[in-house]
Amino acid sequence: MKYIIAIIQPDRLHEVLARLDEKEIYLVTVSSVMGRGRQRGVSEVYRSHKEAGNLLKKVRLDIAVNEDFVKPTIEAIIAGAKTGQTGDGKIFILNLEECVRIRTGETGSVAIG
Ligand SMILES: Nc1ncnc2c1ncn2[C@@H]1O[C@H](COP(=O)(O)OP(=O)(O)OP(=O)(O)O)[C@@H](O)[C@H]1O
Ligand SMILES: [Mg+2]
Numbered sequence: 001m002k003y004i005i006a007i008i009q010p011d012r013l014h015e016v017l018a019r020l021d022e023k024e025i026y027l028v029t030v031s032s033v034m035g036r037g038r039q040r041g042v043s044e045v046y047r048s049h050k051e052a053g054n055l056l057k058k059v060r061l062d063i064a065v066n067e068d069f070v071k072p073t074i075e076a077i078i079a080g081a082k083t084g085q086t087g088d089g090k091i092f093i094l095n096l097e098e099c100v101r102i103r104t105g106e107t108g109s110v111a112i113g
Contacts, residue, residue: 001064001065001066001067001095001096001097001099001108001109001112002064002065002067002070002093002094002095002096003062003063003064003093003094003095003096004061004062004063004064004065004070004073004074004077004091004092004093004094005060005061005062005091005092005094006060006061006063006077006081006089006090006091006092007033007035007058007059007060007089007090008058008059008060008061008077008080008081008088008089009058009059009081009083009087009088009089010032010057010058010059012059012080012081012083012088012089013030013059015080015081016061016076016077016080016081017080018080019076019077019079019080020063020073020076020077020080022076023069023072023073023075023076025063025065025069025072025073025076027063027064027112027113028061028062028063029061029062029063030059030060030061031059031060031062032057032058032059032060033057033058033059033060034055034056034057034058035055035056035058036053036054036055036056037086037087037090038086039086039087040054056087058089061077064096064099064112065112065113066109066112066113069113070093074091074093077091078091099111099112
C-alpha cells in the first residue's frame with residue numbers, strides 16, 4: 001500500500017479529478033494549502049495570488065492506494081496537472097503501514113478502496 005500526496009495548482013483540480021475518475025480512483029482527500037517551491041513563490045505570481053511569506057495557494061490531494069493503483073494514480077495526476085510551467089506541483093509517494101475502515105474494523109488492502 002502507498003500513500004500518495006500531490007501538491008497541484010488549484011486551477012488543475014477539476015482536470016486531475018476527472019483523470020482519476022477515468023481510472024476508477026474515486027477515494028481522495030482534498031485540502032487547500034499554501035506552499036512554495038524552488039522559485040520561492042517569486043516567479044509564479046502571475047498564476048495565483050501570493051500570500052505573506054511568499055506562500056502561494058495550492059491544492060493538496062491525499063490518496064491511499066493498493067500497489068496496482070500506484071502507477072495509474074501518478075499518471076492521472078500528471079495528466080491533469082502538467083502544463084510545463086514552473087509550479088505545476090509535486091507528487092510524494094510514501095509506504096503505507098496500515099489502513100482501518102472505522103465502520104467495519106476491516107484493515108489493510110480491503111479497507112483502502
Ligand atoms: N521539497 C518539498 N517539500 C515540501 N513541499 C514541497 C516541496 N517541493 C514542492 N513542494 C510543494 O509543492 C508546491 C509546488 O512546487 P513546485 O511545482 O513549484 O516545485 P518546484 O520544485 O519549484 O518545481 P518547478 O521548478 O517545476 O516549479 C510548492 O508550493 C510546495 O507547496
Ligand atoms: Mg516551483
